[in-house]
Amino acid sequence: MLGGMFSADERDERVRHKLVESLYTQPMSLALGAFCGVCASLTAVYVTRSVPLAAVSAMLALIGIVRVLMASHVARFNLNRDAKTLELLYEVGAFSFAFASGLVGAFTLLERTNSHVEVLVVVYTVAYGVAIASRNAGRPLIAIGQLLLALLPVIAVSFYIGTIGLIALGSLLIFMTLAMSSITMNIFNVLKEQIMAAEASAEMADKMRDLARTDIVTGLTNRAGLNHELVEKLMSLPDGEQMALLWLDLDKFKEVNDTLGHPVGDRVLAEVASRLRARAPADATISRFGGDEFIVVCKVEDRCVCENLAMAILEDIRRPLRLDGERIETATSMGVALLPDDGADIDTLMQSADLALYHAKISGRNQVCFFDASMTRNLVRKKEIEAELRAALQRDELSIFFQPIVDLETGRIRAFEALVRWFHPEKGELRPDEFIPVAEETGVIITLGNWITAQAARACAQWPEGVSVAVNLSPVQIRAPGAALGILTALRDAGLDPSRLELEVTESLFLDDNQHTARFIDELAAKGVRFALDDFGTGYSSLGYINKFPFKKIKVDRSFVSGPNVGIKSDAIIRAVAEMGATLEMDIVAEGLETIEQVHTVRNAGCTLGQGYYFSRAVPDYLAAMLLAQELESPPSKRLVG
Template sequence: MGVTRFLNALLHPARPGLEQGREQPSRERSDQLSERVRRMLVTTLYAQPSSLAIGALATVSAAGVSAWIAGLPELWVAAVILGMIAVARVVAALGLSPDSEGNSTATLEMVYEVGAFSYALALGCTAAFTILVGTNAEVVVLMVANALGYGIGVSARNAGRLTIAIGQLALSCVPIALACFWVGSIGFIALGFTILLLIPAMISIATNIFKVLRDSIAAAETSKKLADKMQILARTDVVTGLANRAGLNHAMVETMMAVEDDTCLALFWIDLDRFKEVNDLLGHPVGDRVLNEVAKRLRSVSPEGATVARFGGDEFIVFCPITGRKDAERLASEVHAEIMRPFRIDGERLEVRASLGVAMLPEHGRDADTLMQSADLALYHAKVGGRSQTCFYDSAMSRDLVRRREIEDELRSALQRDELSIFFQPIVDLETGRIKTFEALVRWFHPEKGELRPDEFIPVAEETGVIVTLGNWITAQAARVAASWPEEVTVAVNLSPLQIRAPGAALGIKNALREAGLDPRRLELEVTESLFIEDNHATASFIEELSEIGVRFALDDFGTGYSSLGYINKFPFSKIKVDRSFVSGTQVGRKSDAIIRAVAEMGNTLGMDIVAEGLETIEQVQAVKDAGCNLGQGYYFSRAVPDYLAAMLLAQEREQEGRKALG
């Protein structure tokens, strides 16, 4: 290492005074390499050890031939020394792997430096010896050519560590130049000067190679760090600092490739319930802080080795090893408990609930995609089942999904093939027995599966958005049929919240009325309380726009939802339909009777019709009539019937009235 310091001093001589003080730190900064880059440069010394062996074989052979020709024992000794050093270098190059973390950079550099300098000095001195003893010219040429060729070649090969390259060049060439000057003949003096001129030229070349190599490695290192940073950013959620969707996929693949066959893993898909209300009421900055707090809580309860990710929006995923189903249930309970703990943000107390879907490997899937699909299905069932609960995947969920997809595809085709029909169930005046309204109900008669119940395909239509097309079709068909009825008979059509919020919803209703030639005052649109859970401007605009042309609105299934009187006060409802559970359900009794009376009294006071649904017996009819309901609907009067039978019911009613008038 002393030779290295000596060469550094020769290459970078100190300058006196302030100039030295200014330039030395600058040079240190420019020449300072990171340990990683230095390691890579030292690695280049150990690259291709075969080149060391070939070079050593050439020079040792030259020394042996020279000793044989000259017959000098000193040359035999030199050949043996060169051979021993060469063998030691090759063994060191093969034995010390730069890829091993156990071999420090300093050790690798020192070992190589000792061998390189020893070999170069031995070779240079051997060549100088042949000049000094005045042996045969061919011996001198053989050894000098080998020494100079070695010095020139090795200075380029080892340019990755400049001091080693220059040291080898100097130690192999300088002894020859000194010997030439010692002999003093014109030819040798010229050779000595040529060698001395060769050294700075090769130093310049080696320096340029070193700079290019160093800068290339440094640039590659910088690019790698930047690429690593960009990769981390690309896999990290900017709001919570958790893994994002890309980061989750990467972690899942790596984890699943590394686990043993008998390892259990679980994927918890977490969806915050009604989180949109937090953003809408308190703003997105507060929403982001809630998401951050949820992320911290999920990290705190997740076991070691878990991947916690924000999948998007208000959805999170925890992917972790578990010991079994009970362990997964315990962790799900802890997640619920942590998320449900009240939040304190800017003095505001917030409560957040969550729905969880859980799938386990290998029971519910052996690859990432299948596992995520299973957890997603479980989450869907958790939300459909009432939210704020945990649902584990079951194979029946996949069968349900396949069934829903079949229904979705077939429903779209059914609309085009006219497989759907509209049936009409009468709503009767309890005082006179006359039909006041027909409620339009859709029926699907599948050519292969027979009749499909509305509760099978209506939810699918709502989930997939087909309900918009289906609802518009029902309205158009019902309006067309109603146009042929007496003017005092109206038609009622159920509307889905999704249909009402769709762009151009009011225009679709207007077009149906215009094409059917039906007076807007003869159309009643029935909506449920779920429509008003979210204060949606589109809903208010829809009701207001159609009310202005005479369309009437009825509040359906009253008493099963939030039953806020604010809806009745805010919107122009002309009719309230009391849910059948109060009339013919299992809980019918004094309480349900009191509720019907209260609703009926309120409706009569406000000038609204009150319809009792689900009437099946004369006793039920009499009970709701006594309670104050003025309209009734149910099997006691009639089931839903095709349009021609609805027309027959109206005709029979007119005929009976005619006979009464004549009688």
């Protein structure tokens, strides 16, 4: 239940406590009242020389001192005691002092030795009773009780003596007691209403604060609530103990929202929250950080305990759930960081867990990744590459090289694959596998990909009509707004027929967003652009993609041509793919050809095109033009292809 929502009994108890606290506020007023009473009584004792009056005065002084000391102590240290105890302590002292004050007034009147002294003591007693009725109105029974105990002895003695003046005094005191009782009750009611209004406002503020810190879908704390609780957890963490922060990101949750709707998505989030509550330690803070991200923070004994907890949470979330007859598969990527090993403060700890989560996602998702210091070094390196790559695009440090794709039957060049090269002015040549992944992660690949396509189209426009150019496309580039328009613009600016452009895509393109990808491919295929499926055989559903999309070419991954696993099985796979290609009227490209034996093998298996170092490495555009010129001058050597 949200904080700020209390029962009526709890609210009444807090109101009572505050009213009782008002009795102990300003102990100096009690000290001044006691001082005035002691001075008046001592004056009466000095004048009357009365032994009973002296005894009552001594009792008054002793009670006054004890009350002042107790009030000062309680006000400073013990206002958190229960209201009943505080009220009882005050009642004993208050009633005792009031009755002693009344007795001093009564005994002074009985002595009848000095009218001035009688006036002094009676005035003090009346003033004390009236003042205390107002001061202690927060507890009206105490206030009225003190008033009665102070004035009744004086009233009784006044009627006992029976002079006209004292009878009038006693009568007036009776009426004044009634009036002050009414005033006391009025003050009490005003105080109570004000305190209850303040309590109600405080409860509403607490409720609003808790609502502001709570996620309405899951009932977990939200980002604001997490920040608040993290501070409290860190402050209360004993020295030498560890705290773990587990950052979860549900894998492919967007597909649930897109296919089943947001209401079902919200129910999935609520179910994940329920599983986290059931699995996490009792003192853990569990938060929906935003979207489909969750954070669990808890104390752990050591890294091994944390690993067991993380794997248990991973397994819990993996369990399929069924909503409205739909079986929904759930999975999550998780990054984990430990305090103080991976960060001495909250911000650093969260950065470490976020970085670990990032590595869990790029490493294949559906797994747990613990933070390691090397991740920070890699991040710094990636940031450096990103900044330098952006600058390289502006300074024309990048170049396009072209590797020929050769017809295995005729030995002639049918196409060139465009490959980017980066020659850094200080670091020399940087490998594509260093900067292409960084470009994809940071979005720079969109600019880079458009630039490569434009450069490749311009080069191809200068080649013979029968030669095309192949460009690799990143999934990030394809999903960018206006991706198809950018490619068509590059073709138009270069004056290149769309049929001479081949766009190579890998199966990873189809894993997350089939509808968007299909629209992109259909739009460009309608204009005549050709598509090739790259790295065939390394994915999960290649045949399904071939059946669905208008591929004109399949590139068999180099792992089937060269490497330690080449053998009878790989030859059989190549042959099967080649037969399928022949049936579907598709070209089959064998990648990674390095020897004449490999060329013979893939050609005999039925592959129609070949690419690799045996024919040529990737070369600058002017050398590509020279290769084509040489073909025109003389036919290719039959020795190259068999």
